[in-house]
Amino acid sequence: xxxxxxxxxxxxxxxxxxxxxxxxxxxxxxxxxxxxxxxxxxxxxxxxxxxxxxxxxxxxxxxxxxxxxxxxxxxxxxxxxxxxxxxxxxxxxxxxxxxxxxxxxxxxxxxxxxxxxxxxxxxxxxxxxxxxxxxxxxxxxxxxxxxxxxxxxxxxxxxxxxxxxxxxxxxxxxxxxxxxxxxxxxxxxxxxxxxxxxxxxxxxxxxxxxxxxxxxxxxxxxxxxxxxxx
Amino acid sequence: xxxxxxxxxxxxxxxxxxxxxxxxxxxxxxxxxxxxxxxxxxxxxxxxxxxxxxxxxxxxxxxxxxxxxxxxxxxxxxxxxxxxxxxxxxxxxxxxxxxxxxxxxxxxxxxxxxxxxxxxxxxxxxxxxxxxxxxxxxxxxxxxxxxxxxxxxxxxxxxxxxxxxxxxxxxxxxxxxxxxxxxxxxxxxxxxxxxxxxxxxxxxxxxxxxxxxxxxxxxxxxxxxxxxxxxxxxxxxxxxxxxxxxxxxxxxxxxxxxxxxxxxxxxxxxxxxxxxxxxxxxxxxxxxxxxxxxxxxxxxxxxxxxxxxxx
Numbered sequence: 001x002x003x004x005x006x007x008x009x010x011x012x013x014x015x016x017x018x019x020x021x022x023x024x025x026x027x028x029x030x031x032x033x034x035x036x037x038x039x040x041x042x043x044x045x046x047x048x049x050x051x052x053x054x055x056x057x058x059x060x061x062x063x064x065x066x067x068x069x070x071x072x073x074x075x076x077x078x079x080x081x082x083x084x085x086x087x088x089x090x091x092x093x094x095x096x097x098x099x100x101x102x103x104x105x106x107x108x109x110x111x112x113x114x115x116x117x118x119x120x121x122x123x124x125x126x127x128x129x130x131x132x133x134x135x136x137x138x139x140x141x142x143x144x145x146x147x148x149x150x151x152x153x154x155x156x157x158x159x160x161x162x163x164x165x166x167x168x169x170x171x172x173x174x175x176x177x178x179x180x181x182x183x184x185x186x187x188x189x190x191x192x193x194x195x196x197x198x199x200x201x202x203x204x205x206x207x208x209x210x211x212x213x214x215x216x217x218x219x220x221x222x223x224x225x226x227x228x229x230x
Numbered sequence: 231x232x233x234x235x236x237x238x239x240x241x242x243x244x245x246x247x248x249x250x251x252x253x254x255x256x257x258x259x260x261x262x263x264x265x266x267x268x269x270x271x272x273x274x275x276x277x278x279x280x281x282x283x284x285x286x287x288x289x290x291x292x293x294x295x296x297x298x299x300x301x302x303x304x305x306x307x308x309x310x311x312x313x314x315x316x317x318x319x320x321x322x323x324x325x326x327x328x329x330x331x332x333x334x335x336x337x338x339x340x341x342x343x344x345x346x347x348x349x350x351x352x353x354x355x356x357x358x359x360x361x362x363x364x365x366x367x368x369x370x371x372x373x374x375x376x377x378x379x380x381x382x383x384x385x386x387x388x389x390x391x392x393x394x395x396x397x398x399x400x401x402x403x404x405x406x407x408x409x410x411x412x413x414x415x416x417x418x419x420x421x422x423x424x425x426x427x428x429x430x431x432x433x434x435x436x437x438x439x440x441x442x443x444x445x446x447x448x449x450x451x452x453x454x455x456x457x458x459x460x461x462x463x464x465x466x467x468x469x470x471x472x473x474x475x476x477x478x479x480x481x482x483x484x485x486x487x488x489x490x491x492x493x494x495x496x497x498x499x500x501x502x503x504x505x506x507x508x509x510x511x512x513x514x515x516x517x518x519x520x521x522x523x524x525x526x527x528x529x530x531x532x533x534x535x536x537x538x539x540x541x
Contacts, residue, residue, distance in 0.1 A: 190514055
């Protein structure tokens with residue numbers, strides 16, 4: 001009897017026990033990126049549609065928005081490059097991801113128990129990361145052209161024509177990724193949003209959503225969970 | 231509209247015609263530049279600077295009569311010179327007054343994102359309202375004539391106003407007033423078109439310029455600055471006047487289909503996610519089955535993974 005009670009309570013405790021999912025550096029960087037992207041989104045949408053031009057007024061008016069938009073773009077780029085440096089190993093797409101991708105409909109239907117186990121990040125998160133990563137390259141290249149349009153010779157005007165189209169198209173793709181990211185992490189998956197604030201998830205959360213990673217970290221407890229540094 | 235309230239069409243007990251009946255006022259203005267009678271004196275450039283309050287800009291020397299390569303934010307009117315060698319070996323000095331063309335379908339206006347930074351008046355004048363300009367430079371991308379120019383210190387874009395401030399009070403543009411040869415004309419669009427066609431016909435029939443014609447490009451809906459050219463088949467000879475100017479297709483795509491596709495995708499995505507949440511609800515963590523739990527009492531802390539991996 002006594003042992004039974006003890007083991008039950010210890011199981012509940014263990015489910016609630018926390019694991020470090022994001023280090024302080026990762027969290028701070030995430031929010032630098034998130035806030036700069038939000039600024040870029042608000043000002044970018046103001047330039048995108050006359051019906052959203054009022055958004056520019058919210059952040060100080062059209063000329064101010066036009067002045068700061070490229071600088072915030074540089075901040076976002078820097079944040080993303082740091083993320084790449086820290087996460088590119090974890091973001092590698094492997095066979096487990098391919099298996100998971102096939103079971104994506106189950107994930108969409110919230111039948112997570114049917115999914116093959118995944119590591120620190122699942123295939124969707126990896127797609128999001130690489131989408132934003134390559135997107136930012138194109139946004140940066142086209143953005144520099146739009147930033148200094150006046151310095152471009154008239155004979156190179158085709159570069160301007162390409163830049164307006166690339167910048168808008170890629171921005172739309174990143175907006176799609178951003179919306180899904182915000183929905184999944186802040187609304188859909190309970191426990192995700194908090195982990196990007198305080199850095200912790202429960203063992204049960206890790207077991208449910210990132211089982212391979214759960215075994216990795218509970219197997220070898222480390223302060224920086226899966227950043228395998230030699 | 232206000233005109234309709236004062237214009238009479240019928241008068242009771244009135245003998246004869248109604249005074250002013252059938253009067254048709256044309257609002258569309260037009261500047262005609264006859265390149266065949268331009269002597270390149272640059273009086274129009276000076277008049278433009280004087281009227282608009284800019285000082286003369288230092289010139290550059292490139293072994294031709296060209297004083298600077300293109301118009302500038304504070305230099306809206308520039309004669310483009312071209313020493314053109316004709317097929318028979320004779321030389322022609324082609325001179326064209328370059329300035330905003332005041333397109334009926336202005337690419338600058340189509341590309342501009344700032345509310346009220348570019349306006350088009352009923353008389354055809356396309357005018358920049360610098361107070362509303364945000365300095366993004368999209369107008370420079372939309373314009374097929376390389377006209378809007380950016381001023382870095384003020385972060386605003388400027389161009390020829392067709393002397394809107396003069397035209398609106400019944401005066402002709404400053405450049406027209408200064409022209410000593412009469413190669414510049416100003417009037418209604420139909421009058422100028424007629425005058426231009428008459429001159430082009432004269433050039434073809436009398437002066438031996440078989441290809442003389444009028445430049446009023448339909449690709450931008452026609453312009454409110456039109457040219458008479460000796461060789462209308464090769465407008466590029468006249469300081470790079472585009473043969474068939476159009477608003478760039480990428481700008482049209484960006485401001486047209488891409489905008490609606492993007493807006494539909496954004497709204498659709500948000501609605502889709504809301505429906506997804508209502509249908510499938512939140513993802514919640516599941517309790518770990520006991521055999522997948524590390525055994526804290528049985529094993530030292532650092533070796534827990536052995537138990538965990540048994541699953």
